[in-house]
Amino acid sequence: MNLREKYNIPNNAVITIAGTVGVGKSTMTKSLAKALNFRTSFEKVDTNPYLDKYYKDFKKWSFHLQIYFLAERFKEAKRIFEYGGGFVQDRSIYEDTGIFARMQYEKGNMTKEDYETYTSLFDAMVMTPFFHHPDLLIYLEGSFEDILARIKERGRPMEQETPVEYWQEMYERYTNWINNFQECPILRININDYDLYKDESSLEEIISKIGYILNESKAYKK
Ligand SMILES: Nc1ncnc2c1ncn2[C@@H]1O[C@H](COP(=O)(O)OP(=O)(O)O)[C@@H](O)[C@H]1O
């Protein structure tokens, strides 16, 4: 019996991994999908035509980048829908709107008109049949110092050159955002409580919690 069956996780479940930049979403997405035999949905970073430019000039590129991410997330939502679920997704669409777009608008790096265009496009997209809330959002959290160390260790040049205040503000926004998040069930995991590299059993513990929450929320929906 595999771990998905052992913990009674439906094979059409959609699990989204959320959390600030560098916290460990992609690493968790890969490990979890492998253990559950699910497909993965990743963000495009290396082939993103705006990301480098965005980090160099937020004001000029914020709107372009948000539209790009929104289009990508929508295509992924459609792909997940067409497969009928069974996915682990690296970052949710809610973070694009609730964290990044909002932050750049509030900092004056996106005009009111651009922000309204962006949010109306988002609202129209989530009304389509392709878009479903995830069955579970796993929120990865840790201390700001630990997360900053991971950004440094990963070493993407554009992120190294970004002032630490950007990461600090994002960290604080994430803390507020998750405390008010209500779109789907949440599992909060502290990055000090597992080690996917050295301790394989820590993933099973996470999967058992996922199974518990998914089955609880299923019972609640009945
Ligand atoms: N469980 C972990 N223990 C130690 N280092 C980790 C762990 N998960 C991720 N990392 C490291 O942290 C950095 C950021 O991880 P990544 O998964 O790319 O984060 P994200 O997708 O949230 O930006 C990478 O260098 C990765 O190797």
Ligand SMILES: Nc1ncnc2c1ncn2[C@H]1C[C@H](O)[C@@H](COP(=O)(O)O)O1
């Ligand atoms: N919606 C977004 N706006 C701005 N920047 C974003 C958005 N979504 C992701 N990003 C950036 C942050 C990182 O530099 C890369 C990849 O994110 P990660 O959290 O490392 O997976 O894209």
